[in-house]
Amino acid sequence: MISKNYIITAADGIHARPATALVKLTKRFKATISMKKGERTVKINSLLNILSLAAKGGDTITIIVDGEDEVGALVAIDIFFHDELKHL
């Protein structure tokens, strides 16, 4: 299991478009990917769950990846938060 913190750099936070992209991303991996904001942790294979965290621009969230392909999954997550999110 590995975890990593990210600061949301997109102005609108994780709204529907990036959340949809995240759900699609998780489908590429066997590992279970969860997101933690404050006290709540949710699996991010669910759009409803991601949106329920209401992560805004400037918020810090933690991503937890668990499974055989967790390293690859985290690389994809890294690219998502550092680069792709800005263009979504």
Next chain:
Amino acid sequence: MINGIGVSTGIAIGKAFILQKQANALTGVLLADDSLIDIEVEKFDTAVNKALIEVNILIDSYDEANGNEGLEILEAHIELLSDPQIKEDVTEKISAEKKNVNDAVIEVIAAAVAMFAGMDDEYMQARAADVHDIGRRILSNLNASGKSSAQTYSPDTIIIAEDLSPSDTISLDIKNVAGFATQMGGKTSHAAIVAKSRGIPAIVGCGVSLNKIKNGDLLILDGQTGDILINPDKETIFGYRLKRESWLVETALLKSQKDKPTVTTDGTTIQLFANIANANEMEQAHDFGAEGSGLLRTELLFMNRDSLPTEDQQFEFYKAVALKAKGKPVVIRTLDIGGDKQLPYFNIPAEQNPFLGYRAIRICLDRPELFSSQLRAILRASAFGKLKIMFPMIANVQEIRAAKVILNQAIDELSNTGISFDRAIETGIMIEIPSAAVTADLLAKEVDFFSIGTNDLCQYTLAVDRMNEKISHLYDPYNPGVLRLIDNVIKQAHKNNIEVGMCGELASDPNATLLLMGMGLTEFSMSATSIPHIKNIIINNHMNLAHQIYRQVMAMDNSTLIAAYLKEITT
């Protein structure tokens, strides 16, 4: 007249059509025995699959000319329909609570809707509509009764509804729907977003006053002001028809140059920025083609309140603007109060000549604690975007140096705390006092950029109070003296390799655009709505003409003739 929130600009004139929606009700019937559980779950899966097919059909038939927004909403609906959390919750209700599938879906959807509606974020609140929408779609497939075939309307129909679901809005028959108004909804509801991307005027959040409208009433919708007029008289209709015509011309202009770079016919790039007062205006500015902001006025943050905003409040304000700028530059002008802008909690004694008095940088240098908290807030926000700092009302080199001492202290303080910020943040000054324009060669060595504030520069150079109506005819930016000062500032900036822009009224004056380009100006900042018009001038002209106009105007000695000449050559 009814007033709501105008979310998509434009004028619609047409006949009202009131859209009714059926409600889904709980049955309260529990499952008779456990053998029915699997059957109910299977019914759910089947309904979801049918709903997915429906949404996929909407996606396939989606006309991309309507913008990507609608498509993205539909893709989000696909994810929501196949959401494992919703499936888990529904299955749980069926198997543990013995609910029938209809009731299970209604309850799960209602809980999710309530969760979104209860969030303190307007955008997230609006997502309740999406969950509600997919819920309705599943239910109508479960009951197979509520099959709604796509509604067709007669030309120039204005839809009146309690609320429009995102998929209602997407599948609206755009050829005949002139606009819509709803009781519910906010600025970020999907209905609003879709209306904007499809270019139909829309007003949301009208409340129950919308019940006053009857089927067939003649309506005028003004998507800018949020006004709805019911059965107006002929004169009013005529006035709005004219407004509608000019709106159509404007949108056509915007659309035609939306993705075109601001480049003259000979390939010279000009940059157009927006003058803004908050994050919301930054967001809107992108739609008009702004490449960032050349002037963020910070006075609004200090006005309309009882006490000074704290450093943290300021930080949140600047951060929001930085994030909304999406990586594009934002020039933040430090506090510019005094003159005609007074703060109630900040007692500046009445002065004989407030415009020549205790204002702007003069106050900031006199009250370093106030200045310093603003600078720290801006620096902290610089971690979230490309921010620049601009000092107003600079008259000499010493004021720049004094301001920079305070800025450098703020930088040192922040460095010690380990807070991340843009260490190489650019600093510049407003050129609005004649002495600054004349000594631009000296000032250029102290800063990264100049921004010419033509309103104050003009009133100080000509000794004309721009608030005094008796002498308003003397306020004249085409005065050869004013033009020579502007010309000098641009030349000195180029000579010293620093950037120079203009953020005063003259920057949005279509008659002055080519003249200023001829002087060598390449950065213009103006109200966002002026950008399309100015851009249109730039992309249809050659720098040769700009240089020719410049030479001609600088040889003229009469501003009335200059104004007439510029007007003639631009039209």
